[in-house]
Amino acid sequence: MTNLLVWPVLVPLLGGLATLLAPRLANPLGLACSLATLGAAAALVVVFADQGPMILALGGWAPGLGIALRADGLSVALLAMSSLVGLAAGVYATGYFADPDVRGRFWSLWLLLSAALHALLLSGDLFNLYVTLELLALVAVALTALGGGRAALEAALRYLTIGLLGSLVFLLGVTLLYAGYGTLDLVGLAGALRPEPVAWVALSLLTVGLLIKSALFPLHFWLPPAHANAPAPVSAVLSALVVKAAFYMVLRLWFDVFDPALTQAAANLLGVLGGAAVLWGSWRALRAERLKLLAAYSTVAQLGYLFMFLPLLLALPPGPSRDVAFGALVLLALSHGFAKSALFLGAGVIQQRAGHDRIADLGGTARALPVTTFVLALAGVALIGLPPSGTFLAKWQLLASAIETGQWLWLPIVGIGTLLAGAYCFRVLGHAFGPSDRVGAALAVGGEEIPALLLAITATVVLGLGAAGLWEFLALGTAFDGGSR
């Protein structure tokens, strides 16, 4: 059954080609493909839960020579999120783009992006990871520019430049490793790796490349303009999925490949940058004047939380306590993905109905768009980290791990970050509840509000109450042996 691994990549890839050939049928074709991708992901989840990790050597070539696809709990969980968020954003997009040409281009690019992302999640060697990461970045740039307009093009250009820089640094690291160990297969590398200078330099280069792509403070400057100026469904997938891809690679490389060469000091450095990202991103989100810019800065902050887990994971002894913290990290990434995509889709609804997304002028939204206001509130609950969201459980474990390992520094940072998140989320809601007629007369529930609502409920209720299954899922083992996780 291991050829199941091919479908989450192949279906969107073929779909992308099909929409390119028949742009008039882009909506039905794209939706059908998104549904089929979700089906493939669901099949993968079911089979994985039953059989555990999977490896597929394409064309029968052994790993090292040919391309190997691998799936473990982490990649399957992220893949499942990606197909769900992708479907919701796709459904929303069917009514978002008025111009059929733009709509056609959106679908082919988005399906290609989805294929690249899924290939990245399932890749078992560094070269494929590099190729898929590069592809992902290029498609993401094209999607950012989709809306046209000066701001969007500028942001896309900056995104492109910085993305290329990141790729270049990453490629340098890949080359160094190949020169040093003669293999790019992750499992092979993990077996051969020793704590020595070539490994340290390679790890540093790989990590810096990925930090640029995952917009870790202070390398985040390209993210807010790109995510805030892209069309809403694009922002949703960029913020929820694309930046997570680079973070996924950091996790994969650090804990499955480079584990013997890691030092606590390096992890602490990333943790401190993560902490700074939490504070700076949340502060800028609080000062943002537009809803989408707020959401973008909030992404910078939330990525910071993910990086704060690294020093904790490294300090915890391998075994149950590290597994619990690792599960919390994945839960945080998933909850943020769903919540942030919901927030961007909600912002898109407001922008299209009200003609703007200026926070100070949102008065009357609660009356005119009650469902979307509810979406903003639910997404806010998950971003702040209040129950019943998955983020709450993740934050509880983050604090618990910090106390357990004696890394008290993270406590005030999480505390201040939480309060700032509360401030920026409720600032929006305060305006939305406020009196004004500017959003227009009371409107009936629109179909376009539903995808955002479902995403927000997933982040805030489903992932919170059903989170226990995630830890069991991740405990099913890894296909990337050699690491200590």
Next chain:
Amino acid sequence: MSLSNTLPALILVSSLLPGLAIFLLREDSHVLRTSLNMFGAIAKVILVGVMVWGVFHAQSFETRWTLAPGLDLVLSADALSVLFVALSTGLWLLTTVYAIGYLEGTPHRSRFFGFFSLCVTATVGLAMAGNLFTFVVFYELLTLATYPLVAHKGTPAAVRGARIYLAYTLSGGLLLLIGAVWLRTIAGPVDFVEGGALSDLSGLDPTALRWIFALLIIGLGVKAALVPLHGWLPQAMVAPAPVSSLLHAVAVVKAGAFGIVRVVYDVYGVELAGTLQLLPVLGAVAAITIIYGSIKALSQDHLKKRLAYSTVSQVSYIALGTAILGPLATIGGVVHLVHQGIMKITLFFAAGNYAENLGIHKVSEMDGVGRRMPGTTLAFTIAALGMIGIPPVAGFVSKWYLGLGAVEAGVAHWVLPVLIASSLLNAAYFLPILYRAWFKVAPTAWPAEQVRGGRLEMPGALLWPPVVTAALALAIGLFAGAPYSPLEWTQLIAAREYGL
């Protein structure tokens, strides 16, 4: 799937589901909304009745749901939780009736009653929380559910009041969270156990335990409005009257006070709390709050503000009773949880009626209101006398036991003066209101009189709830010794906490 492991969940669901359903209703489906509200409220009363009966006969109820490794959501029933569940459920029923009458003809009622139900769901969940983690979850949910209620009117003042409320409660919630995580890390899952969960553990660092206690109490003290963490309460006055009633009587303030009781008795336990020397500080803060709240109440002309400061003062009786070691003080503190709730909700219902019927918002406008609205004013009078501590109204029973407890614990030299001073101050800010209402001559015109037909001074939905709660406040004072009375129930609690 037996009643013993589903009943707590059912009690939660009985207000959660109607609440969620109400959100989906159209604004003009009055009948359906009212039926859902009443169905939920009455179903809850019945289910809680079953639970009270069960707990009295030593039956145990527990619903458990694993959220994450080592983190279980536990809803269970012990004597203390049943007391608070019964109080919230009973008062919710009355407040629902009142709110249906109060909000008639106003916009956004589906939103209001949806959040109203969620608010009670969170309160009841918090009451039934079987461990500290579950308590924190519902404590935060309560913050979320009440925010839209405070902001309900949508005026700049309402939005501002809600923002201040949120700033205080989110910060408090955060401290509570950190304290709870810390305790969970050093002591394992902290289930609420009569006699104290930590009493069986030895070798815990006393310094860490003190810090954790401080974090927990400060976190809870925000909602319990301990001075200097009380600043949000007078600001939250902008909420509609039924919300204020619920906020002051059962939901938010009581959640904080109830949490303090839980932490002292069922987490630390009286013995450990005594050894760590934690209680004198709590006692001092409570005493300061009692006096400070009363003094501030004296100078408020705005009726709801005066009542708000009175809440600040009165709720701290609960903390004071908790801070004095000894079963009698425990009885006094815990029974005040119920007594204060019933009396304060009466006062707020009445204040809402004055504003609704005659446009009276200030004490100085209340001259002669007793003759114009005798039913409401009679209810107000009984509750106010109870607050002062005049027998036979319920408030007297609380103060009596607090005094006895202070003597028993040997701290009478500072507790009795606090109690006496507070009672005098209570009299000083309540008696002038009663004097104005009954003995002064009414003005020729009220600020904003509503013209209504009908025999009663108010529509029944607004008149009967305060009358019923006032009668209740009188009854539980008069028949304090009867079986199933709050006093008897708290005696059971105290006996279990002290292992008597």
